[in-house]
Amino acid sequence: MYKGETGGEPVDLLICTKCKMGLPVEDEADRPGVKLHAALRQAGLPDGVRLHAVECLSNCDHGCSVALRGGPKRWTYVYGNLDAQEASVETIVEGVTRYLDTENGLVPWRERPVHFRKNCIARIPPLELPE
């Protein structure tokens, strides 16, 4: 099993491919969420990050949305207001790389991409709850 720099578990990067960003999208392939997923597949994610297309993350007013999780010791994060453009893709690659390099998912504030700082929708504690 992959162990990141800190010996952590691999990370799952979940992309809501149902996202329409409120647009009148008729073709499934034109959904912004599908395009974001495709862009990330091309982007070159670090080893240890597994990309997944998932159903609606219920953050429809602030999509596109992604979630990061990885093993029982990391916090899970949901980020929003993303799209398939280069800036968003770079943000996600940078953010997930930082996240991968933590044991508990807690990236120091100043090391988070600015967009992640401002667009954290929610976070969920690790399965192994901190004391």
Next chain:
Amino acid sequence: MYKGETGGEPVDLLICTKCKMGLPVEDEADRPGVKLHAALRQAGLPDGVRLHAVECLSNCDHGCSVALRGGPKRWTYVYGNLDAQEASVETIVEGVTRYLDTENGLVPWRERPVHFRKNCIARIPPLELPE
């Protein structure tokens, strides 16, 4: 281990006890999140629901916040705009009871408390990702 009506895993009900609801709270014990946690402890949750006080769920603009999860097959849900009043407590007890009675965390829309329908902040797929 507890098995609910559908043979599912027990459920964890996580309460953000850091929530101030934007108020100038000076005393830790006066935090609305702490009060919500205390009210739920008194409320009589069904067997199989474990109540936890947790750190900030990063939904501060729409607190108080709770998260529901339970085992590798259920979706995790975050709900917001709650407080320690009776209506919120009843909503949470009803919602978590419905959730407990599912295998995958998906409560049919019409069976969800109205407040949960309107105040779902985000949801995260099960650890065992659906195909």
